[in-house]
Amino acid sequence: MTAPEPVLAPVAARYAWWLGLPAERTSVRDVPPEQVWAMPVVLRLEKSAPPARTPLLEAAASAAVAVCLHDNSLPGGPWYDAVHTWTSGHIRKVARRARGVHWEAVQSLPGVTVEVEGAQVRALVPCRVADLPREVSRLQISGSDLPADQPQAAAADLPLLLLNPGVTMSAGKAAAQVGHATMLLAALLDPADLAVWASRNLRCAVRVASPAQWVRVTATLADPHGAWEEQGLVAVRDAGFTEVEPGTVTVVARWKPTA
Template identity: 35%
Template sequence: MQLVVYRDRHLPAREVDVCEAAARAVVRVLDDPRSQPGGPWYESVKHWSDGRIRKLVRRADGKRWTDVQELDGVTVIQPGARGYGEARVRAFVPGPVRPLVKALDKLQVSGTHFPPEGLSLATTALAVVEVTPHEDMTSGKLAAQCGHAAQGLYELADAAQRASWRADDFRVEVRHPGAGQWDRSSRQVSIVDAGFTELDGPAETTRASWRASLR
């Protein structure tokens, strides 16, 4: 699954908002009626979900951002904190890494950074994604890991949980617990990255749970 993050050079979004928007965009693709049996995206989404789930985060601005809106997918726009831009992320229907449509292939993958400032504004979201304090990741890598965690929670959810989350517009709160809290806790969903990019070997990167289960 390719994800493209909008980058405004003059008023960038915060990293936490980008990660939350990415997680929401992934889940909205999975939940979209077009991804359900009989829908035009169903076979592509199912083939990807049944196989090796990869997410690649690219960045775009200006015309390049406008161009990718024409490709099959879902865009999430999330308000930012005061003094920062809104987060915009588009998640695309999964497909082969190669060949890749030109509008995506020419976009930069590595080195995507957004300001790691402040806490999440989504403090009442039903879903919570926690980020490991033991690994350093670029904003793009972290956005992909948050997408993995949100997807894992969606796939474990029953119909009632999905309906409630859908009614909440699939909002996610991304948290950064301290090392002690992280080491002492466990959650419903745990994402272990294989270590092919950025990280040195397999490493747990994110966890996800319902807010109610944290009480």
């Protein structure tokens, strides 16, 4: 009997075509709308004290991958079947905003909450969109935008997620995109590097790339295998369901932690 695969294996199979995996592992079949799976990502946006945009995105990026790497998502764990079903299709995420008692209500649902500089995000175990718990379905998707902020220089020992400077995204959309980016990184890292990252609580830095920086990194990605092997770069290309055109590169992630 074949052992169950890690939940991020299907993500690696679709992105890293150079791994030489069978063709059927690199494609995703279309599914009826009622069968679509998504990860709910809940952003805490208190009306009286909203968080800064950058820490919120950093919390979202760490929370999404933390669900995938949680002990409960290992083969045989209580989250495994749900997370693996989701990663075997389109890794869709739906960001919703919550405050007050609605934020407290989602804490009882299976998932992981991450806080960065006071900004809090809870990524939940994926499910069919049609089966969303009431605590989540009643939350608003719109109204999740936050003004741009001016973060300090990114720490050199953290993965860096660069947002496309030419694309306007709401905070909710950007939160989903950086969550995709950390999942790609985790799917491609070797166990030793993944352990290093886990020891740092899967923290990462999110920054908007300068136009010149974006040109450089996207040019490198013309050879995705070489970009990963030589510079630790991976790209998130959006499916185009909301806000951006299909195929748009929304985030470039760079794995460059140092000792």
